[in-house]
Amino acid sequence: MTAPSAEPPLIAFRDIDVAIGGRPILTGINLEIYKGEFLCIVGPSGCGKTTLLRLAAGLLPPGSGTVSYEGKPVAGPQRDVAVVFQDYGDALLPWRTAAGNIALVYETMGTPRAERAERIAAVLARVGLAEHADKYPSQLSGGMQQRLQIARCLAQEPKLLLMDEPFGALDAITRQDLQDQVLKIVADSGTTVCFVTHDLEEAIYLGHRVVAMKPHPGRIAATYDVDLPYPRDQQTTPEQPAFMQLRRTLLEFIRGAET
Amino acid sequence: MTTRLRRVDLRGIVVPAVVVVGAEIAARVTHYHSSSLPWPSEVVTAAGAALIDGSMLRATGQTLLAAFGGLMIGASLGLVFGTVMGLFLIVERLAEVTIEALRPIPSVALIPIALLIFGLGYAMEISLIAKTSFWPVLLLTIAAVRGVKPRLLEVARLLRMGLAARIVKVVIPAALPGIFVGFRIAVGAALVVAVTVEIAANPLGLGYAMMRAQEALRPDLVFAYLFWIGIIGWLINGLLSVAQRRLFGGASRAAPP
Amino acid sequence: MMPRRALLLLASAIVAALIVALWQLVSNLHLVSPIFLPPPDRAWAALLFDIDRGGLGGRVLLTLQHMFFGWLLASFGGILIGSAIGISATARAYLAPTLEFFRPLPASALFPVLIAFFGLTENMVLAVIGFGALWPTLLATINGFATVKPRLYEVARLMRLSRRQFILTIALPNAMPEILAGMRLSLTIALILSVTGEILSGSPGLGHWIMLQARSFRTPDLFAGVLLFGLIGYASVQLVSLLEFWLLRWRGR
Numbered sequence: 001m002t003a004p005s006a007e008p009p010l011i012a013f014r015d016i017d018v019a020i021g022g023r024p025i026l027t028g029i030n031l032e033i034y035k036g037e038f039l040c041i042v043g044p045s046g047c048g049k050t051t052l053l054r055l056a057a058g059l060l061p062p063g064s065g066t067v068s069y070e071g072k073p074v075a076g077p078q079r080d081v082a083v084v085f086q087d088y089g090d091a092l093l094p095w096r097t098a099a100g101n102i103a104l105v106y107e108t109m110g111t112p113r114a115e116r117a118e119r120i121a122a123v124l125a126r127v128g129l130a131e132h133a134d135k136y137p138s139q140l141s142g143g144m145q146q147r148l149q150i151a152r153c154l155a156q157e158p159k160l161l162l163m164d165e166p167f168g169a170l171d172a173i174t175r176q177d178l179q180d181q182v183l184k185i186v187a188d189s190g191t192t193v194c195f196v197t198h199d200l201e202e203a204i205y206l207g208h209r210v211v212a213m214k215p216h217p218g219r220i221a222a223t224y225d226v227d228l229p230y231p232r233d234q235q236t237t238p239e240q241p242a243f244m245q246l247r248r249t250l251l252e253f254i255r256g257a258e259t
Numbered sequence: 260m261t262t263r264l265r266r267v268d269l270r271g272i273v274v275p276a277v278v279v280v281g282a283e284i285a286a287r288v289t290h291y292h293s294s295s296l297p298w299p300s301e302v303v304t305a306a307g308a309a310l311i312d313g314s315m316l317r318a319t320g321q322t323l324l325a326a327f328g329g330l331m332i333g334a335s336l337g338l339v340f341g342t343v344m345g346l347f348l349i350v351e352r353l354a355e356v357t358i359e360a361l362r363p364i365p366s367v368a369l370i371p372i373a374l375l376i377f378g379l380g381y382a383m384e385i386s387l388i389a390k391t392s393f394w395p396v397l398l399l400t401i402a403a404v405r406g407v408k409p410r411l412l413e414v415a416r417l418l419r420m421g422l423a424a425r426i427v428k429v430v431i432p433a434a435l436p437g438i439f440v441g442f443r444i445a446v447g448a449a450l451v452v453a454v455t456v457e458i459a460a461n462p463l464g465l466g467y468a469m470m471r472a473q474e475a476l477r478p479d480l481v482f483a484y485l486f487w488i489g490i491i492g493w494l495i496n497g498l499l500s501v502a503q504r505r506l507f508g509g510a511s512r513a514a515p516p
Numbered sequence: 517m518m519p520r521r522a523l524l525l526l527a528s529a530i531v532a533a534l535i536v537a538l539w540q541l542v543s544n545l546h547l548v549s550p551i552f553l554p555p556p557d558r559a560w561a562a563l564l565f566d567i568d569r570g571g572l573g574g575r576v577l578l579t580l581q582h583m584f585f586g587w588l589l590a591s592f593g594g595i596l597i598g599s600a601i602g603i604s605a606t607a608r609a610y611l612a613p614t615l616e617f618f619r620p621l622p623a624s625a626l627f628p629v630l631i632a633f634f635g636l637t638e639n640m641v642l643a644v645i646g647f648g649a650l651w652p653t654l655l656a657t658i659n660g661f662a663t664v665k666p667r668l669y670e671v672a673r674l675m676r677l678s679r680r681q682f683i684l685t686i687a688l689p690n691a692m693p694e695i696l697a698g699m700r701l702s703l704t705i706a707l708i709l710s711v712t713g714e715i716l717s718g719s720p721g722l723g724h725w726i727m728l729q730a731r732s733f734r735t736p737d738l739f740a741g742v743l744l745f746g747l748i749g750y751a752s753v754q755l756v757s758l759l760e761f762w763l764l765r766w767r768g769r
Contacts, residue, residue, distance in 0.1 A: 367712050371738055
């Protein structure tokens with residue numbers, strides 16, 4: 001995986017304020033995400049990390065300030081920005097098979113019919129669902145459903161992948177498995193990722209950089225570079241001093257934020 | 260919550276109000292009289308007249324009497340058979356083919372048989388309504404009785420209740436919310452069958468009054484009865500849904516389709 | 517488990533057969549006048565005879581036509597109008613209460629209204645069925661549109677689906693379980709209205725035919741006709757249920 005460059009940012013938040021129903025949710029957000037970067041956002045619940053993601057996705061307009069993507073202000077959802085939601089059960093179309101859910105992307109992009117089957121098979125293979133193409137979401141386990149949602153996002157060939165606590169509802173083993181898969185996919189494709197989580201270790205394990213947020217109102221409190229080489233390893237990475245050091249720092253920060 | 264409901268209600272009134280007022284204005288401007296579509300004001304006048312001279316209320320009474328009579332018979336039978344079949348799985352299994360064979364026969368197709376046996380009048384209408392309201396009560400009673408928590412039945416056994424006491428004191432009260440859902444469906448069906456039988460054959464009640472108004476080329480009266488039937492159906496349904504909420508609380512909000 | 521189930525089904529068929537046998541016995545012993553209750557063997561014979569010589573098949577076909585085309589009309593109308601209203605939350609807020617008011621109205625009450633427009637014609641029967649059987653499908657479609665999960669709206673926005681694509685790929689499939697349940701109900705209503713319409717209009721379908729049998733006290737033929745109605749009712753609902761099972765197989769366990 002390439003290290004973040006000093007080129008102009010892929011997406012940039014400038015002086016963002018968001019209030020919903022008169023209550024400030026985010027205030028004074030300034031953040032840049034660079035091409036090829038894996039950025040993780042952590043923070044206690046209510047710190048507005050999901051709102052930040054929705055701004056980037058173009059699902060929510062900022063109250064004030066600008067969000068710019070590739071130098072242009074974000075006015076709405078973009079085809080090359082994909083979102084992985086935590087509630088995979090609600091985000092998939094239950095009446096379509098795994099292949100059908102991927103096909104949705106190609107239908108809306110107007111991909112020629114002849115190409116679709118091959119591309120669907122390729123995308124499903126990348127997340128290890130090749131044999132489950134004809135199954136309906138109700139026939140897949142939670143982890144497989146989330147892989148399917150990730151596959152659907154990959155089919156969009158996104159430059160920016162936004163992930164909103166994607167593994168929060170999964171068991172520990174499945175979660176580790178999916179973390180490694182995402183890292184591998186990102187390494188292969190060079191996709192930029194913005195990953196929201198409340199799990200500190202997950203954030204350190206995955207990211208180049210970890211942004212820590214504080215609540216009431218949501219704001220960015222600190223940014224840490226993760227000084228760990230890729231590829232990372234579930235066994236050895238967490239044992240490295242840099243990992244433990246950062247974990248301690250973040251833990252103290254979170255404790256401080258909650259009191 | 261209440262304010263939101265209010266607003267939805269108000270917006271729902273706009274369309275019918277515009278249609279009625281628009282139709283009235285169009286009628287008055289063009290002075291066009293048709294034998295099939297009355298002026299809204301004529302409908303109101305006709306309804307007023309029929310209410311004052313008592314004919315509408317008499318017809319309503321007849322329809323409701325028939326519906327009520329049939330409902331009582333059908334629902335009681337449904338409750339008895341449903342309880343037995345719910346308690347004893349084997350009875351339901353043995354009756355399965357018979358039920359599946361009888362249930363799909365549409366009530367209106369039985370009009371000629373009922374006519375043969377009872378002739379015109381209340382008896383034939385009541386018999387058909389009873390047949391109709393029997394099924395939903397039967398099926399939902401079976402399901403509700405089967406759904407009674409086994410723990411409750413064990414308690415009844417530990418208290419050494421007899422079968423009758425078990426049914427009256429434990430099974431039926433526990434199954435009542437489900438049975439009531441069946442009853443609500445039966446009430447709706449009873450009203451529909453009553454009006455249908457009256458329109459198709461029986462010289463009684465609201466359905467017959469509508470047909471007579473049609474034959475007399477009184478579209479105003481036909482529409483007056485149409486809306487009146489709608490109001491009655493709506494009132495009964497509203498009453499039952501209030502009763503359901505009062506009796507069984509929010510847990511049994513599942514409305515019949 | 518399975519053989520026990522089959523055994524019980526057989527037993528319950530035997531129970532049904534015993535009931536028919538009892539009916540035969542009662543008739544043979546003249547406990548009930550055969551005018552009210554004809555013995556089953558004579559009803560069966562009448563059925564075969566009427567199909568063979570009496571042109572009963574054609575009448576059944578006509579009734580099926582009324583029912584099927586009326587139902588088709590109601591289903592298409594219900595889905596189309598329902599989609600048009602359902603797609604807009606504003607339209608739903610303005611129209612849904614009015615539509616809900618008409619739902620409990622007995623569909624047969626439309627006969628006197630539509631007779632005034634069409635007279636006692638085939639078109640009148642079709643119009644009543646089309647209109648009367650419309651409501652379950654219409655309301656189911658609107659409701660199905662209203663219950664699309666908010667998350668799916670977001671997915672649609674992120675994929676930049678057009679309005680047409682949204683209706684076809686998300687809203688309609690989401691409404692499908694309800695629409696199919698509505699269509700099943702609508703089919704039953706269509707059958708009831710066919711019978712009523714035929715009785716009223718004298719259209720030469722099965723409904724009018726059983727009325728004629730009753731008037732001339734040909735009870736075995738009358739029972740044969742009623743039996744056919746049971747068959748039609750059973751078969752049509754089974755067919756829609758089959759369709760439902762197939763179209764909703766994604767719902768899984």
